Amino acid sequence: xxxxxxxxxxxxxxxxxxxxxxxxxxxxxxxxxxxxxxxxxxxxxxxxxxxxxxxxxxxxxxxxxxxxxxxxxxxxxxxxxxxxxxxxxxxxxxxxxxxxxxxxxxxxxxxxxxxxxxxxxxxxxxxxxxxxxxxxxxxxxxxxxxxxxxxxxxxxxxxxxxxxxxxxxxxxxxxxxxxxxxxxxxxxxxxxxxxxxxxxxxxxxxxxxxxxxxxxxxxxxxxxxxxxxxxxxxxxxxxxxxxxxxxxxxxxxxxxxxxxxxxxxxxxxxxxxxxxxxxxxxxxxxxxxxxxxxxxxxxxxxxxxxxxxxxxxxxxxxxxxx
Amino acid sequence: xxxxxxxxxxxxxxxxxxxxxxxxxxxxxxxxxxxxxxxxxxxxxxxxxxxxxxxxxxxxxxxxxxxxxxxxxxxxxxxxxxxxxxxxxxxxxxxxxxxxxxxxxxxxxxxxxxxxxxxxxxxxxxxxxxxxxxxxxxxxxxxxxxxxxxxxxxxxxxxxxxxxxxxxxxxxxxxxxxxxxxxxxxxxxxxxxxxxxxxxxxxxxxxxxxxxxxxxxxxxxxxxxxxxxxxxxxxxxxxxxxxxxx
Ligand SMILES: Cc1cc2nc3c(=O)[nH]c(=O)nc-3n(C[C@H](O)[C@H](O)[C@H](O)COP(=O)(O)OP(=O)(O)OC[C@H]3O[C@@H](n4cnc5c(N)ncnc54)[C@H](O)[C@@H]3O)c2cc1C
Ligand SMILES: Nc1ncnc2c1ncn2[C@@H]1O[C@H](COP(=O)(O)O)[C@@H](O)[C@H]1O
Numbered sequence: 092x093x094x095x096x097x098x099x100x101x102x103x104x105x106x107x108x109x110x111x112x113x114x115x116x117x118x119x120x121x122x123x124x125x126x127x128x129x130x131x132x133x134x135x136x137x138x139x140x141x142x143x144x145x146x147x148x149x150x151x152x153x154x155x156x157x158x159x160x161x162x163x164x165x166x167x168x169x170x171x172x173x174x175x176x177x178x179x180x181x182x183x184x185x186x187x188x189x190x191x192x193x194x195x196x197x198x199x200x201x202x203x204x205x206x207x208x209x210x211x212x213x214x215x216x217x218x219x220x221x222x223x224x225x226x227x228x229x230x231x232x233x234x235x236x237x238x239x240x241x242x243x244x245x246x247x248x249x250x251x252x253x254x255x256x257x258x259x260x261x262x263x264x265x266x267x268x269x270x271x272x273x274x275x276x277x278x279x280x281x282x283x284x285x286x287x288x289x290x291x292x293x294x295x296x297x298x299x300x301x302x303x304x305x306x307x308x309x310x311x312x313x314x315x316x317x318x319x320x321x322x323x324x325x326x327x328x329x330x331x332x333x334x335x336x337x338x339x340x341x342x343x344x345x346x347x348x349x350x351x352x353x354x355x356x357x358x359x360x361x362x363x364x365x366x367x368x369x370x371x372x373x374x375x376x377x378x379x380x381x382x383x384x385x386x387x388x389x390x391x392x393x394x395x396x397x398x399x400x401x402x403x404x405x406x407x408x409x410x411x412x413x
Numbered sequence: 414x415x416x417x418x419x420x421x422x423x424x425x426x427x428x429x430x431x432x433x434x435x436x437x438x439x440x441x442x443x444x445x446x447x448x449x450x451x452x453x454x455x456x457x458x459x460x461x462x463x464x465x466x467x468x469x470x471x472x473x474x475x476x477x478x479x480x481x482x483x484x485x486x487x488x489x490x491x492x493x494x495x496x497x498x499x500x501x502x503x504x505x506x507x508x509x510x511x512x513x514x515x516x517x518x519x520x521x522x523x524x525x526x527x528x529x530x531x532x533x534x535x536x537x538x539x540x541x542x543x544x545x546x547x548x549x550x551x552x553x554x555x556x557x558x559x560x561x562x563x564x565x566x567x568x569x570x571x572x573x574x575x576x577x578x579x580x581x582x583x584x585x586x587x588x589x590x591x592x593x594x595x596x597x598x599x600x601x602x603x604x605x606x607x608x609x610x611x612x613x614x615x616x617x618x619x620x621x622x623x624x625x626x627x628x629x630x631x632x633x634x635x636x637x638x639x640x641x642x643x644x645x646x647x648x649x650x651x652x653x654x655x656x657x658x659x
Contacts, residue, residue: 101572108572160576162541162551187571191553194506194541203507203622206538220626225534229430230439232534233627272550272584276566277577286573292659316659327590334556334591335570340426340532341450341590349658360426363532366631370656372648373637383637388651392642404645408653 094120094127095178096146097169099188100135102278107289108184110144110252115245116182117145117255118211123180129259130172132165133157142259144252150176150264160188161271166195168268173200173240175264185244186288193244202240209249209346209367227340227363247288248346287336290319292349295338295365297323299354299375299394303331308398309353315405321345323355339364354394357382374398414469414560414582416460417522418493419513419543420452421503422477422484423533432628439628448484451528451588453491458593459558460526461492467560469523470494476503476512482611489606490598496609501616504624506534510542511619517547523582524565529554529589537587544585552578556591 096116098109113129120127129146131138138149150172156164169192173181181196183189185207197204209231210222218235221243225232280286287293294313296306306320313320320336327337338345340363350368354375355361362385365371373386376393383389390397424430425447431440447453460471473488475481476499485496499512517525525547527540537553544551556575557568563582568575570589598606640648652659 106572162544162553163548166541166545187554187569187576190537191541191551194510194538194543195545195551197507197538197622198510198542198545201622204538205623206536218626223535224631225628226424226428226430227532227535228631230432231629231631232625233629234623235626236623238622272580273552274579275576276579278571278574279577280571280574284573288572335574337590344535349652349656363426370652370658372652385634386637387634387656388648389637389639390642390645390648391639397642397645400643400645401648404649405659407646408649408659 092123092125093176093178094123094125094180094182095173095176096127096129097181097183098129098131098141099184099186100131100133101188103134103136105135105140107252108186108247109141111247111250112182112184112245113141113144113146114252114255115211115250118250119180119182122212122214128176128178130169132168138261139258142256143254145255146259147256149259149261151261152264152266154266154268156268156270159271159275161273162191162195164268164271166192166199168266169196170199171266172264179239180241180243183244185246189244193242197242200240200242201238202242203236203238204242205234205236206244207246208243209246211250212243224367227344228366229363246346248291248348285317285319287319287321287338287343288345290345290347292316292318293321293345293347293368294318294351294353295321295323295355296326296332296353297355298325305395306332308402312351312398312402312405315402315409323361352382353398355382356380357385414464414467414523415521416464416469416471416524416526417517417520418452418457418460418471418473418488418526419539420457420473420475420484420488421449421528421531422446422475422481423449423531426450426532432630436628437626446484448487449528449531451530453488454595455588455590455592456526456528457488457491457493458596459588460524462593463560472497474499474513474516476501476509476616478502485611486606487598489609489611490602491596492602494609496611498611498613499616500613505621506536506538506542507622508619510539510546512616513539513543514546515617516614525549525583525585527585527587529587540585540587547585550580550584552580552584552586554589555586556589558586558592
């Protein structure tokens with residue numbers, strides 16, 4: 092019995108999502124009184140570092156059929172690794188990769204699964220319980236997993252990566268991996284920006300900004316805060332901003348530490364994607380905007396005056412910090 | 414082309430979620446339901462566009478009770494050729510995937526379309542499970558899909574960008590925003606839908622490996638603290654000293 096964490100390394104680099112999953116896995120292992128092992132598939136930079144975030148040991152499998160991502164090949168590899176290492180709980184990140192393989196791994200292992208969990212598991216009356224937001228964050232549900240084997244995917248920013256150890260021993264694991272059926276032709280990433288799902292601070296703009304030409308100040312605010320940018324649905328629909336920035340019930344659900352909403356009214360479908368943010372700041376010229384009810388801090392004012400002032404204030408603050 | 418679109422039912426996006434007194438279930442009295450937007454707006458419409466261009470049929474399948482016929486008829490009104498309802502409460506992704514797999518196994522669908530997630534439990538699990546049960550390739554969160562012969566070129570959303578992949582039929586794909594434009598059913602479609610076949614089949618046995626045992630509402634907000642729009646240094650101070658987020 093052990094906990095196996097599939098730690099993904101897109102383009103060979105571990106990201107925050109992997110460290111969060113490892114810390115989650117370690118705390119689950121502590122709860123169950125067992126060891127936390129990390130699984131690394133394909134080439135990756137320094138797998139031993141996963142020990143820092145809580146892995147007792149790292150299994151590293153390389154194979155020609157793992158050189159590009161294919162859900163069937165990767166799920167087969169993860170399920171096999173779980174069987175070979177005697178893992179009963181498999182943990183992964185709720186990312187584009189995790190979402191593609193989580194259900195497949197559950198079927199392969201005959202395991203009960205819950206995707207997008209937001210808190211550490213608990214044992215209540217002998218039952219294994221996990222919690223996740225449902226109805227796009229309008230409520231939480233506690234799931235009982237009844238099977239001996241369990242598969243979980245962990246929502247981004249649900250746990251903080253914690254330093255729980257040092258470098259872990261890495262052991263090679265040989266796996267039979269079926270050939271990929273999906274051929275990856277190209278990967279296009281927006282360079283130099285924090286990806287939205289991982290961002291700790293998000294600056295978001297709505298229709299109140301009037302047009303795409305006014306996004307300069309949104310980007311500048313994001314820049315000074317080291318934040319990612321997001322937008323409301325009409326803004327993406329009108330092509331002012333790319334689709335992948337659209338947050339809400341029909342866009343991305345995010346849970347940053349700080350969400351700054353500028354010129355967004357706060358419709359229920361928008362809130363559904365952002366109401367799990369730790370702190371919400373709303374800047375809107377209409378004091379009646381519904382978003383103020385969901386906000387921690389509010390500024391009633393014209394974004395075109397307030398945002399440049401806020402940028403200057405943050406610059407002053409950053410200058411003092413240094 | 415023979416296409417299958419999996420459609421699910423979900424509370425309306427405007428719906429207020431209320432819990433029963435003991436928090437063990439939802440209070441669904443007066444709840445309005447819709448077809449899951451990803452299934453309706455993107456998966457179904459892209460499937461229809463493909464058969465309009467290449468010939469073929471679009472079947473929709475839903476796992477659910479008789480109440481769901483309403484959303485199934487809507488899918489037929491938008492343009493699907495026929496429908497199948499597997500007559501059971503969709504109690505878990507595992508259960509639903511086993512039902513659809515049992516039905517689709519010997520039907521020879523070229524593409525099985527799903528939505529990227531149902532907006533109620535936000536699982537994103539059914540499509541991957543279905544693909545595994547049918548031993549098919551699977552591409553998740555597809556925001557573009559073009560066919561050339563038996564090969565699809567698909568753009569899928571990944572963290573901070575997109576990935577372009579190629580895959581041959583048969584395969585399973587889950588649709589995200591961008592794949593198509595929403596279609597509103599017209600009067601003729603609604604009339605025709607009444608005469609289109611809707612077959613009801615009974616479920617196969619499949620035990621739920623998970624169950625929801627408790628619901629809770631998110632903690633209430635303390636109320637908004639308003640900051641003078643002239644004094645953004647004060648906002649920065651609050652975010653640093655009080656909220657500790659910068
Ligand atoms: C099924 C369904 C799903 C949906 N899914 C989503 C979703 O996922 N995400 C989403 O965002 N929406 C979604 N919507 C749309 C949602 O209902 C709202 O229409 C949308 O969120 C409104 O966007 P907005 O706040 O940018 O624009 P508006 O509602 O037009 O609000 C603009 C705001 O800007 C303020 N403003 C104007 N000028 C200024 C200024 N100079 N300075 C400061 N403030 C100013 C106004 O007071 C107003 O509050 C969905 C709708 C449906 C029906
Ligand atoms: N009860 C159901 N009947 C048919 N298809 C479903 C059902 N539940 C989910 N699906 C399909 O699976 C997709 C993802 O659902 P989920 O895994 O529940 O997030 C949905 O967008 C549908 O295409």
